Amino acid sequence: MRVSTGMIFDSGVNSIQQRTTSLLRTQQQISSGRRMLTPSDDPVAAARALEVTQSKEINAQYVTAQGNAKSSLGIMDGQLSSTSDLLVRIRELTVQAGNAALSPADRKSIAAELRARFDEIVALANSTDGAGQYLFSGYQGNNKPFAGNVDDGVGYIGDDGQRTLRVSGSRALPVSQSGNDVFMRIKNGNGVFVTGLPGERSTNATQLRVEGYNITNATPPDTGTLELRFWTDTGDVLGGGANAVYYDLVDGAGNSLYTGTPSTTGAGGSYTNPYTSGTPISLSSVVPLFDFGAEVVLTGTPQTGDTFTLVASAGSLSATATSLAASGARATIDAGTVSDPVKWTSEGNSGNLEVRFWVDVAGAVGGAGTEGATYYDLVDGDSGKSLFTGNASATGGGGSYTHAYTSGAAINFNSLAAAYNPPSNDFGASVKVTGIPASGDSFTVRSGSDPLGNGYFVTAPKMTSVDNMGSGIIGTGEVLDQTKWNSPNNSRQLEVRFWKDPTDISTNAPTYYDLVDTVTERSLFTDTTSTSGGLGNTYTHTFKSGDPVVFSGLAAPYDDFGITATIQGTPASGDVFSIRDSTTESVFGTLSNLIQGLEATVGATGSTGNASLHNILGFALTNLARVADNILRVRADIGTRLSEADDLGAVSDNLNLQFESTLSGLQDLDYAKSITDLARMQTELQAAQQSFIKISGLSLFNYL
Structure with missing residues (x-):
């Protein structure tokens, strides 16, 4: 085979270039510390390395999220710790307020400090995580969750959710809390039932019932019928106390069996027997001719004008209510209707109205023959003024109770005084009251969309608070x-x-x-x-x-x-x-009740005032203990999440080591082998270079 000079030169150059390329590649591997410089060096290992690198980067993101979660949870726990410290101070003040040696001024000072503590708790409940996200607003991190004050109450504007951060492939860790869960929905009392003072009760007359009879004369004389009449001494004319109830027994001629004269109320009248619910009313030893030989027992609260007709027969006695709803509720109100929503929402309507009743015993409005007629007034609850006259609501002749009441008939909120709804004088609404209202009965009609109402207003008996008088x-x-x-x-x-x-x-x-x-x-x-x-x-x-x-x-x-x-x-x-x-009660409601109750009893004296104060303080301490327990429960849950974040951090660190080890096995260089290869390649390159020089210098003429 003939070998040309060109072939010799090409072969030498290619050999030198190949060895140079291998040498340079090995030098790059040594300088970078990587076995694979391009995916083509090891396609399988390169693909695997890519997967491991992606997993490592995702794990790094989880580590960052774990740090953020721990930061948010740590801030939340710190704010709740501050809340717990505040609750300790509030409980100290509550206990201090029960000290009998304190003066009204001292208790007023305690109430003032409690108001300041109240505002501090509201501020803590509105804490953020440092990035502007509210901690106790549920999902709604951008919304300030709590707003309000002691007097008007505090409302929650957030929701019941919990914002989360993905801290591992299978775990999203909650980093916020629902304000409802922490501050609002706290079981009161002992968690099963709650003891308390009597709440609000209807001011309207209660049902009056016949409970029974005691017959002592099996053969009473034929006396005809009698009437048992009641009267409420609102002005304490007889000295038995304001609103004490008295009764009279009246014959068919209208004369009192106690005086033998016409039955009359007031000072010097015949209503001199005090009524007590459940205490037998004796019909004996009054006037011998009218000796029924019996007692009748009534329960409930009679009102002025209430009358029972008593009829005797052999061995028995009957009592029938003749001027009140017999054995039923005195009066009830329906949900009402709105015929014109525009008129109902007019500027003149305060949305706080009352339907008030008055029994005209003397016939002052209608004159003779109308004695005992019932009239009503429509009153603005904010101003106390009659909607019919624009003046203060007043009973009696010349007063504002001029509309005759008929059970079940519509009571229309129209023909009102111009001062309330110019120029239509009409609120576009009506209600119906059925039964027999007593003097002083009242029903409220208040604007609102409560489901109990008709969508525009809610009707209800007027309520008033009831206080205990003893030291219990x-x-x-x-x-x-x-x-x-x-x-x-x-x-x-x-x-x-x-x-x-x-x-x-x-x-x-x-x-x-x-x-x-x-x-x-x-x-x-x-x-x-x-x-x-x-x-x-x-x-x-x-x-x-x-x-x-x-x-x-x-x-x-x-x-x-x-x-x-x-x-x-x-x-x-x-x-x-x-x-x-x-039920559930918010920490704000508990504190508000405590503060307002304490302020209301600042001037209370005697055993009754002390009992009322101690009951208020006792209820507050019980509920504050429940609040503190709830805060501890939430903090324990947060502590669990912080511990979980720590554990996940340790797992992430271990994963990171594993990923690095795997990548090292796939990518890292064997330095000992590579350095040896580099030395060998250098020698081979030098040999190739020297051989090329010598071979390229040879010529046939060297042998001639």
Whole structure:
């Protein structure tokens, strides 16, 4: 084979270039520390390295998210820790407020500090995570969750969600909290039921019922019919106290059986016998001719003008209500209707209206023959002015009660004074009241879209607060068996009511109590209508301060409700304590009730004032303990999440080491082998270069 000079040169050059390329590649590998300089060096390893690198980068993102989550959770825990510290101070102030040695000025100062603490808790509840996101607003991180004050209450504007951060491939860690869960929805009382003072009650007349009779003369004389009439001494003319109720027995001629003269109210009149619900009214020994030989027992609250017709027959007596809704509610109101929404929302309508009633016993409005007629007035609850006259609402002749009432007829909010809705004098609405209202009965008509209403306003009996007069203080209560408390026979709207026998004037006269289902007004001891004194008396259990009031051994079907409540002090006759299912109450509501209650009792004196104060403080301390427990629960949950973030951080660190180890195995260079290869390649290159020089210098002429 002939080898040309060109072939020799080409072969030498190619050999040198190949060795140079290999040398340079090895030098690059050594300088970079990488075995693969391009994917083509090892396609399988390169693909695997790409996957591992992506996983490592995702893991790095999780590590960043874990750090952010720990930061947010740490801030949240710190703010709740500050809240717990504030609650400790608030509880100290609450306990201090109960010190009997404090002056009204001292308690006023405590209330002022509590107001400042209230604002601090609102500020803590509106904390952010440092990036402008609110911690306690649920999903709505950009919305300030809480707004309000002590007097108007605090509202929550967030939701029930929790914002999350993805901190691992399978875990999204919550980094916010619902303000409802932390500050708003806190079980009050002992978590099962809550004890309390009597709440608001209707100011309207209550039902008056005949409970029974005691017959002592089986053959009474033929006396015809009598009337049992009632009168309320609103002005305390007889000295028995404002609004004391008296009764008279009247014959067919209109004469009082007690005086033999025409029946009249007021000073010097014939209504001189005080009425007590449940106490028998004797029909004997009044006037011998009219001796029925009997007693009648009524319960409830009579109003001026209430009348019962009494008829005797051999061995029996009947009493029929003739001037009130017999055995039914006195008066009820419907939901009302709006015929013109534009008029209802007019500027002249305050949205806080009342329908008030008055019984014209003397016929001052309609004159002779209208005695006992009922009239109504429409009143602006904000100003107290009559919508009919524009002046202050007033009864009597010349007053604003000029519209005759008819049960079931529409009461229209029109023909009003120009001052309220110029120029139409019409609110475009009406309500219907049925039954027999008593003087002073009132129904509220208030604007609102509550589902209980008609979409424009809500009607209801006017309510007023009721205060205990004794020194009784009720505790939190104890749950012995929650299953029994949840019995279907338990309405969970119960009251402990107290009564003293007015006929027992001894120094140590006992106080009795009854346990009452307020839904049915039935005694749990007897399953009959709760009645104090007289026939059917249900106040049969003697009260002793400090002894548990046990809700067991009750009449069927109640039997046993599995709870007890302890009351200290001396309740007065008529005092009431409520026992209801636990509901949720916000920390702001608890503090607001405490502050306002403390401010309201600053001037209270005597055992009644002290009892009211201690009940308020006791309820507040109980609920504050529940708030503190709830904060601890949330903090424990946050601590769990912080611990989880730490654990996930450790896992991420281990994963990162594994990824680096895998990448090292796929990409890193074997320095010992590469350096040896580099030395060999340098020698080979030098040899190739020297050989090329010598071979390229050879010629046939060298051998001639």
